[in-house]
Amino acid sequence: MGLLIAVVVILVMNGVADGLSMNYYLFTCPFAEMIIKNTVNKALQSDPTLAAGLLRMHFHDCFIEGCDGSVLIDSTKGNTAEKDSPANLSLRGYEIIDAAKEQLEKQCPGVVSCADILAMAARDAVFFAGGPVYDIPKGRKDGRRSKIEDTANLPPPSFNSSQLINMFGQHGFTVQEMVALSGAHTLGTARCSSFKSRLSNFDSKNDLDPSLDTQFARTLAKTCSAGDNAEQPFDSSRNAFDNDYFNALQRKAGVLFSDQTLFASVTTRGIVNGYAMNQAMFFFDFLRAMVKMGLLDVKEGSKGEVRNSCRMIN
Known part of the structure; x- marks a missing residue:
C-alpha cells in the first residue's frame, strides 16, 4: 500500500508549487508529524465524532481563500471571521488544532503553520476512522484574511x-x-x-x-x-x-x-x-x-505567515 500511496502523491504533486515538499519539516521540526498524529489520536479516542469535524474543517478551509488556516481565525470587534458563518457553526475540533499548535510552539517555535496542522490533522482523522492512509506535502503558510462573506463560496446543502x-x-x-x-x-x-x-x-x-x-x-x-x-x-x-x-x-x-x-x-x-x-x-x-484539495491556492513565502496562535493573525 505504501508504494501505491507514494505513486498517487507523486502523480498529484506533479504541478505542486516549489515551496511544498513531503519532508518540509524534516530538519526544522522533525517531530511535527508525530505530535499532530498523537494529538489527533488522543482526541478521537475520547470522542470519535471529532474525526468528521476535522475533515470538514479542512475542506471548509481550502474552499475559502485556499488551504491557509483562515477558518481557524477568531472574530474580532472589527471583523466577523469565517468560523462565525452559519455554514461553519457546526464545525468542531478547533481545540485539537490549538493543542497540537501549543506543543509544536514549545518544540520548534514559529515553524509549523496552522494550515499544515489542519491538513495533517484531517489526514490523520481519516486514518484513525478506518479510511485510507495517505501522505501530503507540507509547507503551506497561514493566510491573513478571514471574512464571513467569503463563506458564500461553500456549497450549500440545497445544491443539485x-x-x-x-x-x-x-x-x-x-x-x-x-x-x-x-x-x-x-x-x-x-x-x-x-x-x-x-x-x-x-x-x-x-x-x-x-x-x-x-x-x-x-x-x-x-x-x-x-x-x-x-x-x-x-x-x-x-x-x-x-x-x-x-x-x-x-x-x-x-x-x-x-x-x-x-x-x-x-x-x-x-x-x-x-x-x-x-x-x-x-x-x-x-x-x-484529498491530496489535490490540500494544494488549493496554497500561500508560500511572503504571501503568508506562520501564526503564533491559530486563532489570530500575527
Missing part, C-alpha cells in the same frame, strides 16, 4: 449535481473527484436545519422531496421533531470511514439534498454505484482528491 459539478469545477476538480470528496460525508452528522426543506412544501408539485425514500423521510422527520439543531448521521456508521454513504444513496437515504442528487442525477449515478460496489476504488479516488 450540476451546481456541485460547476462549483467544484471552478476549483479544478473533475466530476469523479467531486463525488469522491462528497464521500467525506461517510463521517458525521447533519443538522435538521440543513435538510428539513426536503420534508414539507418541497416544491410546487411535491410536498416531500421525490428523491427521498418515504420510510427514511419519516426517520428524518422524527429527528427534526427535536428542533433545528437535532442531528442525523449521514450513514449507519457515522464514526467509521467506509463506503456506506454511497450504499445509503442507492437506497434513497441520503440525508442532504446535495447528497441524494449524486444518485438522482444520471451524470453522477454511475460513480456512486461504482463506489458503493467497490470500497477500495472509493478510498483510492478519495485520497487522490
Whole structure:
C-alpha cells in the first residue's frame, strides 16, 4: 500500500508549487508529524465524532481563500471571521488544532503553520476512522484574511449535481473527484436545519422531496421533531470511514439534498454505484482528491505567515 500511496502523491504533486515538499519539516521540526498524529489520536479516542469535524474543517478551509488556516481565525470587534458563518457553526475540533499548535510552539517555535496542522490533522482523522492512509506535502503558510462573506463560496446543502459539478469545477476538480470528496460525508452528522426543506412544501408539485425514500423521510422527520439543531448521521456508521454513504444513496437515504442528487442525477449515478460496489476504488479516488484539495491556492513565502496562535493573525 505504501508504494501505491507514494505513486498517487507523486502523480498529484506533479504541478505542486516549489515551496511544498513531503519532508518540509524534516530538519526544522522533525517531530511535527508525530505530535499532530498523537494529538489527533488522543482526541478521537475520547470522542470519535471529532474525526468528521476535522475533515470538514479542512475542506471548509481550502474552499475559502485556499488551504491557509483562515477558518481557524477568531472574530474580532472589527471583523466577523469565517468560523462565525452559519455554514461553519457546526464545525468542531478547533481545540485539537490549538493543542497540537501549543506543543509544536514549545518544540520548534514559529515553524509549523496552522494550515499544515489542519491538513495533517484531517489526514490523520481519516486514518484513525478506518479510511485510507495517505501522505501530503507540507509547507503551506497561514493566510491573513478571514471574512464571513467569503463563506458564500461553500456549497450549500440545497445544491443539485450540476451546481456541485460547476462549483467544484471552478476549483479544478473533475466530476469523479467531486463525488469522491462528497464521500467525506461517510463521517458525521447533519443538522435538521440543513435538510428539513426536503420534508414539507418541497416544491410546487411535491410536498416531500421525490428523491427521498418515504420510510427514511419519516426517520428524518422524527429527528427534526427535536428542533433545528437535532442531528442525523449521514450513514449507519457515522464514526467509521467506509463506503456506506454511497450504499445509503442507492437506497434513497441520503440525508442532504446535495447528497441524494449524486444518485438522482444520471451524470453522477454511475460513480456512486461504482463506489458503493467497490470500497477500495472509493478510498483510492478519495485520497487522490484529498491530496489535490490540500494544494488549493496554497500561500508560500511572503504571501503568508506562520501564526503564533491559530486563532489570530500575527
